[in-house]
Amino acid sequence: MAHPTVSRRDFLKVSSTAGAGLMIGVFLPAKKRLVEAGLVSGQPFEPNAFLAINPDNTVTVTVMKSEMGQQVRTSLPMIIADELDADWSQVKIAQADAHPDKYGSQGTGGSGSIRRSFQKLRKAGAAAREMLIEAGANEWNVDKSDCTVSNGKVVHSSTGRQFTFGELTKKAANLPVPEDPPLKNPKDFKFIGKSMPGLDTPSRVDGSAQFGMDVQLPDMLYATVIRCPTFGGRVKSFDAHEAKKINDVTDIFAIEGGIAVVGTNTWAVVKGQRTADIKWDHGKFAKWDSSRIRNMMQKKGLGNAVVAREEGNVAKAQKDADNVLEAVYEVPFTSHATMEPMNCVAHVNNGKCEIWVPTQAPQRVQTTAAEALGIPEEKVTVHVTMLGGGFGRRLFADYVIDAVEISKKTGKPVLMLWTREEDMAHDFYRPTSIHKLSSAMTKKNRATSWSHRIIAPSISAQRSPETFSKGELDRSAVNGASNVPYEIPNIHVDYVMTNTQVPVGWWRSVYNSQNAFANEGFIDEMAHAAGTDPYKFRLKLLKNSPRYLGVLKLAAEKAGWGKKLEKGRGRGIAVHKAFGSWAAQVAEVTVNRDGNFSVDRIVSAIDCGLAVHPDGVRMQMESAIVFGLTSTLKGEITIKDGAVVQSNFHEFELLRIDEMPKVETYIVESNEAPGGAGEPGVPPVAPAMTNAIFDATGIRIRKLPIRPEDLRV
Amino acid sequence: MATYTLTVNGNKHRVNVEDDMPLLWVLRDEIGLTGTKFGCGRGLCGTCTIHLDGEPTRSCMTPVEYADGSEITTIEGLSNDVSHPLQQAWIDEEVPQCGYCQSGQIMTAAALLKRIPDPSDDDIDVAMKMNLCRCGTYQRIRKAIHKAAKGI
DSSP: OOOOOGGGOOEEEEEEEEEEEEEEEEEEOOOHHHHHHHOOSOOOOOOOOEEEEESSSOOEEEEEEEOOSSHHHHHHHHHHHHTOOGGGGGGGEEEEOOOSSSSOOOOTTTTTTTTTTHHHHHHHHHHHHHHHHHHHHHHTSSGGGGGETTTTTTETTTTOOOHHHHHHHHHHHSOOOOOOOOOOOOGOOOSSOOOOOOTTTTGGGGSSSBBBGGOOOOTTTEEEEOOSSSTTTTTEEEOOHHHTSSSEEEEEEEEEEEEOOOOOOHHHHHHHHHHHHEEEEEGGGGGOOOOHHHHHHHHHTTTTOOEEEEEEOOHHHHHHHHHEEEEEEEOOBBBBOOOSOOEEEEEEEEEEEEEEOOOHHHHHHHHHHHHHHTOOOOEEEEEEEESOOOOOGGGHHHHHHHHHHHHHHSSOOOEEOHHHHHHHHHOOOOOOOEEEEEEOTTTTBBBBBHHHHHEOOOOOHHGGGGTTTOOOOOGGGGTTTTOOOOSEEEEEEEEEEEOOOBBBBOOOOTTTHHHHHHHHHHHHHHHHHTSOHHHHHHHTTTOOHHHHHHHHHHHHHHHHTTOOOOTTEEEEEEEETTTTEEEEEEEEEEETSSEEEEEEEEEEEESSSSSHHHHHHHHHEEEEEEHHHHHHSSSOOOOETTEEEEOOTTTSSOOOOGGGGGEEEEEEESSSSOOEEEEEEOOOOTHHHHHHHHHHSSSSOBBBSSOOGGGGO | EEEEEETTTEEEEEEEETOOOOOHIIIIIIIOOTOEEEEOSSSOOOTTEEETEEEEEGGEEEEEEEESTTTEEOOSSSSSSSSHHHHHHEEEEEEEOOOOTTHHHHHHHHHHHHOOOOOOOOHHHHHTTOOOTTTHHHHHHHHHHHHHHHHO
């Protein structure tokens, strides 16, 4: 999405409230004025930040992004504290409530928390630093050029006199805010580029971190919801009689999403859920299952497609070719399966609503609740708790509607919790997809064409069908495919939309996970068809793409690419760029004759520009690899009778510690602008794995998840 | 419905609840100790692990009637000041990401170290493989357990 250029219009705003000292934020111009000026459409802005320097010498950084394990509550404060020259021990964090425009977009996704706020947070810190220097200079009646800041103190260089930030904050608050404060030379960074200890880590090892379902309010009721298992189905009738007999169940009633069971503890409502006698109108989708969906996709895939990229003439290249290589890749639906199931605490009272929720989209929660209740947005307060995993699932606010409806009906604060079974049956799944690829090759083993057809449901079209009513291209669905980086003269990439009733959503790395599997599996096939080492084959086709080359070479070198492996073992490589970062991985596997195999090691290289919090980047690479491996080896969601088959972790398995390969992460040294870290590590995992299996066995896997029976020799 | 007596982290609690209420919900909804988490409700993920008379136990599957008179330790009772060697090792190695499963991971690991003070990688696999982590912190969990073992 293009953002308006507003850098010259950015301004810093300062306010002084009694006793609070200096509070400073980087504000973009008020949304309304920009909209009136025709500069923006009213879409959310880039993020910005807010910081307060308190008279007790603490610095409060308000984090506007949601913490779901990616360490934003450490890395965002690091950026501000660095430019401010604060002492790390001064830094306190506060979590921002939802606000329509105070912080810009609070949506936490697209691996964007750092890369979309880096400069603005630096500016916020730098402006406060300049004001503190000026306040100190004024107090001493000296020139501010003779004053410096370090470790939370303003120092008069010639005399060594000093003030703490806390001592200066009230004075500084009355000064004009510098419009364009000087930023540090990156070589002077003190926190940026260092791995600071996680500010939240202690609270995550003693049970004190507060997740959504840990919120407890006086007089609070507990609730759970039963939805129609079939997508598109509805409640026909229900008999609450038996469920109401359960002790501590106080009510059971229909809501928009299904049936709500309410009680005075969680166990009562879980029992009520199991007892409730509900008749469903399953609707038309009840006739669908996974194979019917696949047949429909294959059939539609033969028809019309929308072009996403066209260069040269693929048809001619294929006609002139000595050999045309073709392959079909397939990826199933899969679930987010956050460890903390969907939940939300809501208190609807007197025309107002207060919400506590683990969400990646606080502002969407606010507007969704306001709409569901028919009250103005400003009457809805949204507190963001810690998130027990997000991965894209918590960008949706469907479960919030359940909570506010139940609270409205009961008039009490309510903790609405989905059971694991509801969570798994009512996710927004990573879209299933089919990929048809072909490449024209010459006798000299040169690739002269590349074509890729993506056949998949569209997340965007499911959310806003009117935008795609004329078959417009869903750009997101071809992300990672239309921008295939290989230098091949004739390229054709197109897309066929195949929507069903199965809800689809943003799943860590979105369509990049499917598209990279297809791209990087197929380029490997091309290399082998050409009789060339797949690593060297890539290097040749990427010779003008230095950042791709950088990660490929780093991963290959650290993995010992080219060194011989014993029989039964194999090595595979893959590279992909997404969310502003380049990632390459080398997987090493051992395959037994019975088809069972182990993943021995994954060597991972990432170029995310300047790594603000290097250990945070390593954590995200380790996490992305486990996430990617889970969906490569297990984690398939299938459909039967219009509903999800898998109900809990015995059917939807996650990778376990005894299956964990050794993961090594190497970060490319860089001073380029920061890129994303949360998602870029996911896409290369699946193709690196299937390429390694090919290396070990000669068996080419084109369909996920990999099954041992596919590998039996 | 009956009254049960439980000693949780050294404190005696009397709760009047349904006989089949799992300890997880007794701890969370009745006693207000929310450090023990709900993940699956079927003993499949390990997120709700506590110690029941010293044994690592899935609290989501353990009805309160089986625990009457028992001693229970939850994550809140592992130490008063984050000083348990596992908690320290978890901090040093920056193990937690979202942190949601970590109470269960640490309680399972604490039971392991009581049994096997210096576990091998295989010992760790056997003890920990029923504890799921969607953030994928396994490599650091392994390292932190080894580190804590050296400190005990």
